[in-house]
Amino acid sequence: MASQRSGSLEFRNARILDGSGQDGYDGHLLVADGRIQRIADEPIGANRVIDLDGAYLAPGFVDMHAHSDLRLLHTPGAEEKLTQGITTEVLGQDGVSVAPVPADLKSEWATRIQSLDGTVNGAWPWETVGEYLDELDAADPAVNAAYYAPHGNLRSLVAGFEDRELSEPEVQTVKAELQAAIDDGAFGMSKGMIYPPSSYGRDDELEALAESLAERDSFMVSHVWNETDYVVESIDRYIDICQRGGCHAHVSHLKVGGQQNWGKSEAVLGLFDEAEAADHRVSFDQYPYTAGSTMLTALLPPWARQGDSADILERLRDAETVTRIADDIDSPGEWENLARAAGTWDNILITRTASGTHQGETVAEIADERDLEPVEAMCELLVEEDLDVTMADFIMSEEDIERFLADERGTFCTDGIFGGKPHPRAIATFGRILERYVCDREVLSPERMAYKAAGRPADILGLEDRGYVKEGYVADLVVFELSDVSANATYEDPFQLTDGMDYVLVGGEIAVENGERTEIRNGSVLRSTDEWDGNARPFFDRKATERAPSE
Structure with a gap:
């Protein structure tokens, strides 16, 4: 559900990374009405005070x-x-x-x-x-x-x-x-x-x-x-x-x-x-x-991806066309040949299929299971899943x-x-x-x-x-x-959330507290000309800006 505006919030004793790339500094920061109201060297006072005890505070x-x-x-x-x-x-x-x-x-x-x-x-x-x-x-x-x-x-x-x-x-x-x-x-x-x-x-x-x-x-x-x-x-x-x-x-x-x-x-x-x-x-x-990740169809030569989905599927059902695809993948060329870049079909990992089968298996493993050549197994899988397959390629x-x-x-x-x-x-x-x-x-x-x-x-x-x-x-x-901070997600078990983000604020409202999601949804859909305050993108280069906290 959408958030309601909370009262003022002060982060005390923060190590502030201001987003410019300059050295961090110690300070206290006041948030109210969705914005950073004050940055000071001394405590400010607010409806709620959180002592960060030297933890980093950075822009989202x-x-x-x-x-x-x-x-x-x-x-x-x-x-x-x-x-x-x-x-x-x-x-x-x-x-x-x-x-x-x-x-x-x-x-x-x-x-x-x-x-x-x-x-x-x-x-x-x-x-x-x-x-x-x-x-x-x-x-x-x-x-x-x-x-x-x-x-x-x-x-x-x-x-x-x-x-x-x-x-x-x-x-x-x-x-x-x-x-x-x-x-x-x-x-x-x-x-x-x-x-x-x-x-x-x-x-x-x-x-x-x-x-x-x-x-x-x-x-x-x-x-x-x-x-x-x-x-x-x-x-x-x-x-x-x-x-x-x-x-x-x-x-x-x-x-x-x-x-x-x-x-x-x-x-x-x-x-x-x-x-x-x-x-x-x-x-x-x-x-x-x-490893990169994209649609499995990206392994096909460009000519094999032309037309609509029905055209692609028709090609993949034709044995002679599959042989031509295999020949192209095995040969050097100027097209983006991700299978050759991976070096081996063991480096092509299936991450998602429409049916949910074969997720977490490599193309080499699927080919062995079906007693097929890897390109044949790939094309067969694409047909079975109506092209809805993604992969990770270790390159x-x-x-x-x-x-x-x-x-x-x-x-x-x-x-x-x-x-x-x-x-x-x-x-x-x-x-x-x-x-x-x-x-x-x-x-x-x-x-x-x-x-x-x-x-x-x-x-x-x-x-x-x-x-x-x-x-x-x-x-x-x-x-x-x-x-x-701990990035817990792995290829084997990807749905493990990152630990260590103590607080995350979006538009001044706390979306993550003590590392856990709150129920607050306070995001904004940003629109270019509104954000630019005009018809053209403004040019910014703020990395050299000097810090000027309030006294």
Whole structure:
């Protein structure tokens, strides 16, 4: 149920991480009317006083790449996010999501994105971004939510699921629909270059959309064409498109996949250095695990994913086509071949199926059970489950993960896909960063972590009064004792909530107390032009701001 405004609350003796990356400091903080009213060196006084005894107090964390688009409609309490310290989720990812949708393609879109974003009972009652956000608002979520306009959805308004070049009038229509989506509340545009129909976008089309985004000083967010053998070339291509169009480039779930490519993180960050030297804004998000997770259909060659769901299933039932799929997977090529990147079918773990069978088994184990070759077993499973299968693919190295974590241009994300036995990143990402990479390995300082988890995301999104512990800002806050944080979720048992977040406040109301969820749901659906107080995203770079607590 929704919260009622409580009286004033003072956190005393806090070690404040203000979200700027500067050194933490000791202080007392007063929350009232949903905002941080005062930060002082001496006790302030309030209706309720909580002595933190030196525990960290930080701005609430922002999950910069989430897949709760439909989950928040039926599970608005978001316990698995709040107990990580997450107070804001960013939806509409990978160029394929829930809005906008053509009326005649709602059913097909619902089928296509169910593995990523889940389902709801009945037909979607929305078509536009604004209508979807209204529906989300009515669900009364416990966390804040922001949304990107997905490129594939925009494209489907003029071309459905056809793999073809758009005409100039069609490109202009897509640009107009993008502008309408931003007016409705989208913060930018996402694209997913392995997910149809976003993957059908040509570079000229994407450059035109980058130009449209630049008119609002907005940004493009991309799952790039290849995160394995051609990861450097793909990111270079993406940054170039954004540079030509004049918009900020943000890379989704930055990674380097495939053992033969480990170490290329240095070259990727070199591309970011070059872009910044040319006065071009770049950023990225990342999760701290060596396995990715997505739809099992992502293992198929691009030609095998064309058309609607019925077309794909028809191919997978044909023995000759399955042989061709196996040959393509076994051969080097420029497409995103995640099976080759994994090296062995033992590294492809099934996390969810529509029927609930085979969850927690590898493709190699399923193939052995059925006395089939792995590709045959994969295709057979996809047919049985009507394509509704997700996986975890173990393709990354710790060295690359740590190099990206240390870079201040990055932000964090769960990329959380729920259902079945999901990748533990959905439940434990931020706890794992604090426990493993801040406390144990010291890859990040607590101050740098808070900046990347809250301040930098707020700057990227253009949130003027969130993401920092500052007087007058919305009181989205998290309190933790670093040594107590434990990310408990595992691949074998993912639904173990993170421990150690003593308090989490959303809009000034306590959503987590003593590590346990309260019944309060005080999240807000954030809409771009409202948050920007205008038609264009404001530019923020607040990491250098000096602290000025009240006397």
